[in-house]
Amino acid sequence: MKLIEVPVDKEVNIKGYIINGRNENPGWKRKLISMGIIPGASVKVLRKDDRNTLLKIYNSRISICNCLADKVEVE
């Protein structure tokens, strides 16, 4: 697995979980999983700044994270 940064307005498929790029808070990953943000989902970063990243997750609703959720695991 390696991390890649997702550019704004470009659609990518997540192979693993969306990763918090700023800090590896395990609670964040568990929260994402418990909310059912599914690995394999097609994701587009709609907007990002130093705090919020607005993600469009195609098989879910739009989600907002207070973290740099703009890096994803790829195989």
Added chain:
Amino acid sequence: MKNIEVAFVGNPNVGKSTIINNIAKTSLKVGNWPGVTVRKIEASLVYKNYEFHIIDLPGTYSLDYISEDVAVTTDFLVNHPPDVIINIIEATNLERSLILTAELIELRLPMVIVLNMWDEALKLGIDIDTKKMSELIGVDVISSIGTKEDLKEKLLESIIKTYEKNITPKPLRYSEITEQAIQDILSSCAVPVDKKIPPRFFAIKALERIFPCDCCTNIISRLEKDLKENIYDILKKDIYGVAHFISSNVVKRNFKNEIELTEVLDKFALHPVFGLLIFVGVMYLMFKLSFDVSYPISNWIGNFESAFLHPLVYKLLPKAPYIVKSFITGAVLDGVGFVISFAPLVGALFLGLSTLEMSGYLPRVPIIFDRFVSKFGIDGRGILPFMLGFGCNVPAIMALKILEDKRSKLIVAAMIPFTSCPARFVVFAFFGAIFFKNPAPIILFLYLLGIFFSIITAVVMNKLLPKAEGLPMILELPPYRKPPLKIVLNIAYVELKGFLKRAGTFIFASTVVVWAFLNIPPNTNIKDTVAGRIGSALVYIFKPIGIEDWRATTSLVPAFLAREIIISSMGTIYSASTKEDYTNFDIKKSFKEQVASFEEAIKNTALSFVSPGFSNVFTQESNSSSVTKEIRKSLSPYGALSFMVFVLLYTSCIATVSILKSEFGTRFAVLFLLYSFVLGWIVAFVIYRLSMVLHVF
């Protein structure tokens, strides 16, 4: 008659409360964000020979204990298994919703699945084969539009069939690794005897480390060492696999790029600068429209009460003792009647708020403020209960259950009582209408002032409380949609009903006490009565902030119970000090005048839709009742503004103080009460002096 206990379970914001309102004809609060239902709510209905006991559980994505509201759902299902589970699924979000379904399946309880928002799914090109889904899972699958009438029969028939035939879902089977881990726990560890759950469900939750079990921890550690992988991740991948398998087999056509309009609108609505400007503009328009539309009717009710009902009482009961006539006019008409005259305003405000909520705009507000509030130790999620405070502070404080750490809860709890709830709004509307030509900017200022001092309080709390790292915010946003009229009207109806109920019970009782204090001792100058003496003593405290009339200060005393009482008290107190002459009152002529005036009010209301600002009639001297004229004489506009600021910041609401006490303890509640009083007085003083120096009015 047979009893069936039915629990509604689903992700947040999928329409559980809406469906229950539809089938049980209840008026549960519905909303467009998580946290509207934070405790289990019950309703019942009778259909054929069955009595259905319905339980609305807080929305959750999984059965765990990640926050208090989710724990309510998990605890209920684990400790009090219902006869039938109704799993509400959002048809537009099938695969993700099925993750919770997979967990519910493991409870081995009779279940019915409802695919809600079916119409939206069809619009997006999502076509779900309900028959195939039913075959795969082994239970009834019903398509639904939450507000449609035909759902009731379809759903209740399915519940009866499921209950009578004990239709449980087909068992699930995960990957070999997971199944082996489950077997290892089942064969080596004992399920606690107090749990009413299937052993397999216990084993799965033990693998997730949700149920504490030393024996299970040892097995998990050994497995993870052998596999070099986290067993939680493996299990969740299996559950996702189940959801994906079902979804890919039943969705005939899938959608793509479905929410283009939402994306475009969000570019502006969620922009750090434009977003804030749009928010202020939208809220201003809503207040302005609420005022302009409702004022003609509110004004008419006020005048009808003082210009027709008052003299009517004296005309119809000429020989009744003065105390009886005084009670009817002073306590009932001037007190409760005065509050009721604001019902159109409250209704209009809630129509506006619920329209914004159901359109999908209001749930986006946390994002607009997230960056800002993060500086004060909370994330944007805290804005959700904070915003509920604009509906009522009490459920807002209860909604803090959606937050995961106590630090954030304390900070937001201290912020909520400064939000402008409808009770404050009624007082603002009342004062705004009497003292100011265009009350909308004044009220918007007060709303923003409340938000400002919420933030100041958060800064103070953030400094005082020990630092802690909380969980990050992940928030789902609904797409923008046309607000469903039925739901919008229902929300406004529920709030208005609550307001009128309070006017008829709690406020009436308080007004009777105020009226009694105004008549003890009897036949005395009103200033020498108990109420007059209390008010006169309080003038010393409130004089520096521009409230110099004893009648105004007296109205603040019963207002500790609830802010709306200020208006009813003022009605009673000011009318008691005003002598009216009804000798020339003609019932027939006056009634005709009232009918004509009502027609005029309706016309003005209609005109205000096309021309906001047209019907600002409250400030016109000729249309004012004698009580409002008297109030206007007793306070300057500066004093009125100061009064409103004090009412905004001082937590004069016994229900809010009680809920703060029950959630955070007596010490916190008392300290907060003192803090809010001192803060309210100081800010009112500064604004009063500053506005006079600057000649604002």
